[in-house]
Amino acid sequence: MHKRSEINELLMESACSHSADPNKKACNKMTPGATTGGCAFEGAQISLFPYADAAHLVHGPITCLGSSWETRATCTSVDGLDFTQMGFTTAISTTDVVFSGEQKLWDAIQYIMEHYSPNALFVYATCVTALIGDDIDTVCNKAQERYQLPVVAVHAPGFLGGKNLGSRLAGETVLKKLIGTAEPDSIPQFPINLIGDYNVTGDMWQYSHLLDELGITILSTLSGDGRVSKIRTAHRAKLNVIVCAKSLISLPRKMEQKYGMPYISVSFYGMRDTSDAIRQIAISFGDAELLQRTEQLIKREESALLEKLRPYRQLFVGKKAVINTGGNKSWSIAAALQDLGIEVVATSVKKATADDSEKARQYLGPDGILITNPGAEQAKIIDEKKADILLAGGRSLYTAIKKGICFIDVNQEKKKSYGAYNGLLTLAEDIKNSLENPVFRCVGKEAPWNK
Amino acid sequence: MEQVTTAARKPLQVNPFKLSQPMGATLAWLGVNRCMPLMHGALGCASFTKVFYTRHFCEPIAIQTTAVDDITAVLDGGDYSIAEAITNICKKVTPALIGLNSTGLTETKGDDLCRVTQQIDIPLVYANTPDYEGGLESGWALTAKALIEQLVSAQSTTVAKKMVLLPHVSLQPIEVEKIKDFLGDFGFEVYAIPDLSTSLDGYLGEKQGALSGGGIEVDDIRTLADAAWVMSVGESMLKCATALQAKNPNMQHLHFDHLNGLHATDALVEKLLAIGLVSQPPAKVVRWRQRLQDALIDSHFSLGQTKITVALEPDHGIGIVQALQEAGARCSGFISSVKAQHLATMENVTPLVGDMEDMEALHPTTDLFISNFHAERIAHRHGKALMLRGFPNWEQVGNTLKNDVLYEGSCYLLFESANLATEQRAKADH
DSSP: OOOHHHHHHHHTOTTSGGGGOTTOOOSOOOOTTSOOSOBHHHHHHHHHTTBTTEEEEEESOHHHHHTTTTOSOBOOOOSSOOGGGOOEEOOOOHHHHHHOSHHHHHHHHHHHHHHHOOSEEEEEEOHHHHHTTOOHHHHHHHHHHHHTSOEEEEOOOGGGOBHHHHHHHHHHHHHHHTTTSSOOSSOOSEEEEEESOOOBTTTTHHHHHHHHHHTEEEEEEESTTBOHHHHTTGGGOSEEEEESOGGGTHHHHHHHHHHOOOEEEEOOBSHHHHHHHHHHHHHHHTOHHHHHHHHHHHHHHHHHHHHHHHHHHHHHTTOEEEEEOOTTHHHHHHHHHHHTTOEEEEEEOTTOOHHHHHHHHHHHOTTSEEESOHHHHHHHHHHHHTOSEEEEOGGGHHHHHHHTOEEEEGGGGGTSOOBHHHHHHHHHHHHHHHHHOTHHHHHTSOOGGGO | OOOOEEOTTOSSEESOOOOOHHHHHHHHHTTBTTEEEEEESOHHHHHHHHHHHHHHHTSOOOOEEOOOOHHHHHHOOSHHHHHHHHHHHHHHOOOSEEEEEEOHHHHHTTOOHHHHHTTOOSOEEEEOOOTTSSOHHHHHHHHHHHHHHHHOOOOSOOEEEEEEEEEOTTSOHHHHHHHHHHHHHTTOEEEESSOGGGTSSOOOOSSOSSSOOSSBOHHHHHTGGGEEEEEEESGGGHHHHHHHHTTOTTOEEEEESOOOHHHHHHHHHHHHHHHTSSSSOOHHHHHHHHHHHHHHHHHHHHHTTOEEEEEEOHHHHHHHHHHHHTTTOEEEEEEESSOOGGGGGOTTOOEEEOOHHHHHHTGGGOSEEEEOTTHHHHHHHTTOEEEEOSSOOOSOSOGGGOOOOHHHHHHHHHHHHHHHHHHHHHHHHO
């Protein structure tokens, strides 16, 4: 279990940008009736479920897992049974609520060990089992002893807070229970940990082969294409690389304190950011030869990409886009669009941190509009700036249709990867298809009875 | 008659397809026009549900949360978080109704919704839906019952041609519409409660997502009790019919376990003709029955050599299985999400309350699986055909317009399953 003081510390994470802003008290304040976004359990689940050699058992009523398993396309290279796309839950009943669910939990653990032989097991507390006081730690410890495998209790019940907090609690659990509990067979020359890339739609694989080519070894991940056996050796890496994920900032900060391991924060979205990310990783090792190899690789990849992008960039000349999304997407998508030669005239910063807003300003320049109230402003900005494309969530579809402009659902990236160099090509192709698609004009056509 | 066995020997669910009562409740609230579903629980209860349905329906889903945290979980009896949530909702929108339902968290801590909501002066209905009891069907039914009990005014006279339709949760929006139209063709003026046919049917509207965008009007719910007839579809809806009849002792009740296939639709038509608002069946109904007869003949060759295994909600599965059995399909397995009385009445079927691990175990005797999208990996792994039904289907678009009911929909159901089975056999031969 986590102490209240630990939870507060994670909420007030000093390395997070809100800490500099006295008006923002914590990363996730929850207002009844005016809150969207997932709970702490979901955050923990997002961060740990990609461990493919571990089974994940959710100790709670059916909603927690029943609505959420197999929702994220987190790719793995695992042979055989892929635990990331399986769901295990104790699905507790009234009897368990009244008489405790500990025995059921123990039986469920036994069932999983005997039927599925995972390399490790994560057991997630949820609101109800936390409230009725099931002693999950004791059950997990007993199981760990009996099966001689890591059996890790994850205490991030939903009512503790939002997704970010849950991700941090997951990071904290990994740090306390797994990192440093095993040694790697050998320590490569340039070992790194990738933190916060969950390999959704294979995002990580868009750049991992490039790191590999440079001789940079991904020793472990939290947790894209992840293995528990590898994260246990994470303390032997020489650099933590945080990929587009503020939520996990506490972990690398604490690993720096504990193991003296430096960390950098990068984004693999768009050409410039991808090149910069690879360069930053190489620079961190301070090896002249590595740096030279890296610059050559970047040059090669960029010129190959620009060659392939040429026809797209011609097509996109003079096109203007408005972006309405949140978090780091407010600037990372902007950067990617600019790489394609599209002018980004406005981006929404309503759901972005101070850091994200600042970055968005850098990318958009002084004339770019940072939208603070997209609901009211979006349509007006499209008119004023004569935008051609709206990138937003499904709710904004009608705005695009009314304005007769092309609409791209920003959540498409949950279906295919727009990451790194190759992902930018995929994005270009999708934007081209959208621009050429007559559907938006067709749908927006006046009904015969209104003529 | 077979004994209903349960999977109680297992202390867990592996690859569950069971869904929770709060999720069923949400869907029911969304069948009331301009309603704001309010989930009394932690953030995740509402957000998981929202994402789940947004992906299934490809539509924005209105829902809010009381955002219970670890402090209010202990110190608040719901008074603060519910009142605060409603105040904040009403700052932005003017709902015709707040649909408040509890979750496992708030039932465990024992919040008394009845007491708390007495202090709230805007239209509100509450339902107790812990997620450690029941499932999707009962959550939907409890909510429909709450709407009836808390909104409908008691009456003693009836309007002869007015009928209330109580559809079970798995009927897709177009199916509810088809049933309403069908009853309309027999002379009835029909109100469905809840009514997804005009809210989650997937239509392009101007205002999206702030409140439910369609469904039965709150005012129409208030006056439902003068209906001469109430018709429940699905065993889970029986207690809603009883609740409505309690509002008017002169209301008569029709019940059907499902409306899939020739037998079930014939049984409905027989009743409707007996009531006698029309003397002859409508011509298009006669025509569709002939088409269904033909569809049964055309599909029987494929289905007659097909063994099916379904993993669905009980009210849904019983209809699908019995419709396909009419064309000779053999049911190797019926995995139900929860226990249900009428499972025991099924012929040539051994139902089991379980999960997709249980479903997968039946693959040696299965040609065609019928379940939600989680079954895809399983069907693929064993080279079996899969017909996607039930929640969720995140792989395909057009879920809301899938019609399996009455003479017409049954034709589509037979053809789709027969073709899928044939296709799979062709693949296996190569």
